[in-house]
Amino acid sequence: MFAAESLVRTLINQGVEVCFTNPGTSEMHMVAALDRTEGMRSVLCLFEGVATGAADGYARMADKPACTLLHLGPGAGNGLANLHNARRAYAPVVNIVGDHARDHIKLDAPLTSDAAGVCRPMSRWVGCVADASEVSTMAVEAVQQSYGPERGVASLILPADCAWSDAEPSVIEAQPVPAPNAVDATTVETVAAALRAATDPVLFLGNDACREDGLAAAGRIAAATGARLFMDTFVPRIARGHGRVSAKRLGYFGEQALEELGATDLLVIAGSKPPVAFFAYPDQPGELTPPGARTEILAGPADDVIAGLQALAEALCSGQTEPDLPAQSQAPKLFPDEPLNPGYVGISLLRHMPEDSIICDDATTSGMGVFPWIEHGPRHDWLCLTGGAIGSGMPQAIGAAMACPDKQVFALCGDGAAAYTLQALWTQAREKLDVINIVFANHSYLVLNVELARVGAGDPGPAAQQMLSLDNPKMDWVKLAEGFGVPGQTARTAGEFDSALARALAAGGPQMIVAEI
Amino acid sequence: MFAAESLVRTLINQGVEVCFTNPGTSEMHMVAALDRTEGMRSVLCLFEGVATGAADGYARMADKPACTLLHLGPGAGNGLANLHNARRAYAPVVNIVGDHARDHIKLDAPLTSDAAGVCRPMSRWVGCVADASEVSTMAVEAVQQSYGPERGVASLILPADCAWSDAEPSVIEAQPVPAPNAVDATTVETVAAALRAATDPVLFLGNDACREDGLAAAGRIAAATGARLFMDTFVPRIARGHGRVSAKRLGYFGEQALEELGATDLLVIAGSKPPVAFFAYPDQPGELTPPGARTEILAGPADDVIAGLQALAEALCSGQTEPDLPAQSQAPKLFPDEPLNPGYVGISLLRHMPEDSIICDDATTSGMGVFPWIEHGPRHDWLCLTGGAIGSGMPQAIGAAMACPDKQVFALCGDGAAAYTLQALWTQAREKLDVINIVFANHSYLVLNVELARVGAGDPGPAAQQMLSLDNPKMDWVKLAEGFGVPGQTARTAGEFDSALARALAAGGPQMIVAEI
Structure with missing residues (x-):
């Protein structure tokens, strides 16, 4: 051996x-x-x-x-x-x-x-x-x-x-692995007291706090205290859909985030860290805890935040208070001839997505447009681009599908992001994974056009525009997918996308839908 | 500012x-x-x-x-x-x-x-x-x-x-840059004396020694001393074609290299380092200097090896001796219906390649098959995969074409290597570069099948074979190229490839030819 x-x-x-x-x-x-x-x-x-x-x-x-x-x-x-x-x-x-x-x-x-x-x-x-x-x-x-x-x-x-080497080192049997750190009772009591005393508390959730059990406990805390529920802009895995408690994703831009958090006097951190801006901008704050707000850490990323939230819920409401959950969303009427946009992709997902799907989001600007539509739709896990390194979506979908072979996986990708790791399509085809890849073809690093304006670098000239544009030549994502063995369709209207999604789901296996937006 | x-x-x-x-x-x-x-x-x-x-x-x-x-x-x-x-x-x-x-x-x-x-x-x-x-x-x-x-x-x-920052740091004018270290006269004399005394000397060339002037000087040294000329297996840029001195590329596998170097009693290193095996294998030597051979370093990678070789040539032959150069190769008869192989690709390059072309070689096994055919053909620079990190060819071709807009560039890529960085095709299309990409589609990490046998890990079972095979699904490189805006053709016979190459050259701009081998 x-x-x-x-x-x-x-x-x-x-x-x-x-x-x-x-x-x-x-x-x-x-x-x-x-x-x-x-x-x-x-x-x-x-x-x-x-x-x-x-x-x-x-x-x-x-x-x-x-x-x-x-x-x-x-x-x-x-x-x-x-x-x-x-x-x-x-x-x-x-x-x-x-x-x-x-x-x-x-x-x-x-x-x-x-x-x-x-x-x-x-x-x-x-x-x-x-x-x-x-x-x-x-x-x-x-x-x-x-x-x-x-x-x-x-x-x-x-x-x-x-x-x-044939030195034959011995094979080691299963060994225990570290569990997350327990949240101690004093911390729970301190946070509970702070929540009781606050006038406009915010519970800021991250990491496992956004799993189903974490959100359920957070919902009880909110019902008992009036705390507003926020979560990190980019969370590893968010449990969403009907019957689940929702938290608001903190806005991507610092000024949005500060406006959303508003005049809160208490920020309770559960599973995350105090909020910071994604990027720095000249003369903009990087730390997004509102001035005057006190911060209490219930649990950081190394802590057992779900148990911590459950203990906090018990301390605050003794099991009686339950959050009101909205009814399952009904899909709005589809206007099939409307030009496609991320919202229509969201509506079609609401119409067709199987229960307990998995969504791997690597579509910077477009993903934000899909996200709200399915909040109370079929149950799903939404996996965010946590590190900001684009090119995560189609590879991540491989792993999610391998971990959960009975679930339908969707990869939402910007065309810029998809071009980073398109070789993932080949492994999807080889392993016959139930992954529907949706590439939002805006033929641009769209977010960078926004950012260029925001950083105050002046109006872009032709050279700068060329550095942010993907339209010369336009990528043909159907051909790219077919080149790696994945069938592809293109949709330019809400109706075309809806039909394409239904066909892709019926066909099974890996599929590509190009959403021309 | x-x-x-x-x-x-x-x-x-x-x-x-x-x-x-x-x-x-x-x-x-x-x-x-x-x-x-x-x-x-x-x-x-x-x-x-x-x-x-x-x-x-x-x-x-x-x-x-x-x-x-x-x-x-x-x-x-x-x-x-x-x-x-x-x-x-x-x-x-x-x-x-x-x-x-x-x-x-x-x-x-x-x-x-x-x-x-x-x-x-x-x-x-x-x-x-x-x-x-x-x-x-x-x-x-x-x-x-x-x-x-x-x-x-x-x-x-x-x-x-x-x-x-608008701190306005001053703009700095052109500054001198370091030159390579001069090779001193004592070193030249020592090496010259060693060459005169040796019975079967080898001049081992690397880096700039394989540029035209370095090879010319090496050729004179060889003519004067009988030294055999070898070069590194992977050299940044080799000047080749009619009218140029050739050196033999040292074999990739250690046992090949040792056999080629044979009973040499002197290894003169010019621009490189003493030869070592690319990978280690159980019970195989890593250092490839033959036992009993003395090593003399004329110049390492930081030294002005071309001037060093020229000084050595002067010391040994006082300007009289010139190497005999073979006549320009004539292309052998083409058998158009023969199944395509790397040798036929070499023959077609010999037939059609413009003078002063650039070849970026990222085709591990197939590149070795093309290499010898064009040795005395049209002048060209051959750029090797110096670091062994596949995925170099199509990107490198972009830079070569930008540096030399009047030259024709070829990227030779294994299909495994091409899949690493295929996004390069888009930039080739965007910048309208004269790059002909030749992907050798053997649908396998072919070299690894050889290596698996060599390392003595036993016969591969189905799981190992699957880890080295690219045939399920087969990539469609014409679609992949077209997806990034580069026209593509497929060739399965010597004749099809020859016609495809002629068409690609006539069309200009970036082109893809899939060589099914």
């Missing part, structure tokens, strides 16, 4: 069931080990950013890590952007990066680089296997580190000779 | 004429500065790996740096793999990475990461602008660092507030 096989068997024992991979020569013994071992599914990706994005989506839906298998420093580099998103989603990922054999590194062969250094900025933990005898213990450590208690990316650097 | 404008004007004064970019909000003042300034051409790329690969190709052909403009740590991450290739090509690149405003970084907003840390593994120098007053001096430093004397990637981290 190669050491690589011990590593794979140990990972399987820790509950790691899927490996998203793009291997190379230095990973061949891992490939052989995956080949020989039952219990871990290997999913080939054409680009490492697809593999890491898939691992992110998997972790958000499965609540446990998948592993990756990447090829040296450059392969890890290709995966960094979606590891960044995973890190910002507090998504557990075991990121395995093969490296040259230990004796080979000092020869400085062409593919040599500092693989650990590449991983470090986007990892909460980086471990370098120094000897074949360590592979199993390091694998357990990587899994445990991915669980946190603040969950995230644990990168394991595996030299080829440590994988190919 | 924004500080960003001072930075751009300073760069232009240092000879930087092109910016390969994918900007975001934190780069908007750089976008505005590029917009307002004459003398720097902005080239939009849909993915950062395209921008960095283009900068690599540009540097190899222009012998000076282009700059990039990337968006924070994740954008830099997406660019790392082709920066790695540039680093391994000793290609000067000024890699500009925008970052959050200095006050914003501490707020840990979603896009925050250690941008300098991301760049460090693939950069020879990383500078962080700490104040707007520094932008011009840091820009000059970055350009100088890119020139070395060992040329490479200089990364400049630019916080948004340092770009948007």
